[in-house]
Amino acid sequence: MYIEKIVDILKKNQPRSVCVESSHIYMDEDPNKTHDFSAQIGARISDEIEKLGGIVAKQLFIDNFHPDPKSFKLDVDKYVLRLGDNGFTPHVVMFETDLELPAKNILHTLNGKTHRKEEGVFLTEKNIQLMSGDRPSCNLLDASLYVAKLSMFQLSITILPLSWKDQQKNVMRILGALGYTRLPIVNVFYDENERISMVFQ
Numbered sequence: 001m002y003i004e005k006i007v008d009i010l011k012k013n014q015p016r017s018v019c020v021e022s023s024h025i026y027m028d029e030d031p032n033k034t035h036d037f038s039a040q041i042g043a044r045i046s047d048e049i050e051k052l053g054g055i056v057a058k059q060l061f062i063d064n065f066h067p068d069p070k071s072f073k074l075d076v077d078k079y080v081l082r083l084g085d086n087g088f089t090p091h092v093v094m095f096e097t098d099l100e101l102p103a104k105n106i107l108h109t110l111n112g113k114t115h116r117k118e119e120g121v122f123l124t125e126k127n128i129q130l131m132s133g134d135r136p137s138c139n140l141l142d143a144s145l146y147v148a149k150l151s152m153f154q155l156s157i158t159i160l161p162l163s164w165k166d167q168q169k170n171v172m173r174i175l176g177a178l179g180y181t182r183l184p185i186v187n188v189f190y191d192e193n194e195r196i197s198m199v200f201q
Contacts, residue, residue: 002188018157020059026074027062027072029074034192036082040086042087058089058090064097099136106143107131128173147175150185157186160189164189168199186198
């Protein structure tokens, strides 16, 4: 069971500070039961961390970068309350637009490891898109979020739909290109049937 694996990782690595990110949502999206389920996973994991004496920062990440602002309909305050009803009240709410500048700064540190094509800038290894025109890709934005987390926490746990698994692999490759040889990152994935799997990077 996933929670037993999480506990094993916690006992083996003994992180004092852990960021748990759950219930990622777009500003043009209506909250649904999958967000609730993600929050419940986040709550369960957070409880286990606290039982073992760790400090948890619960994080909500909202995408206000990719959707058209005209389509925004999410009531953030109500959504935070809804997550709280599922046991996961975020300590931190991050918006994707806050990562645009850090993502562009990361791009500069990848000098010599990228190439440009008509569609934008790509990481040469595995041909992972980093920029589309002058806009950072989802991969690069997510990498900048992990860089921020890893500077503040000893372990990062991110709960996402299973459909994001390949995207997360690309993000880990970007982090590797940035020089991160050890990634204290756990991805917890769930599918539409509420089956849960996990990857310890």
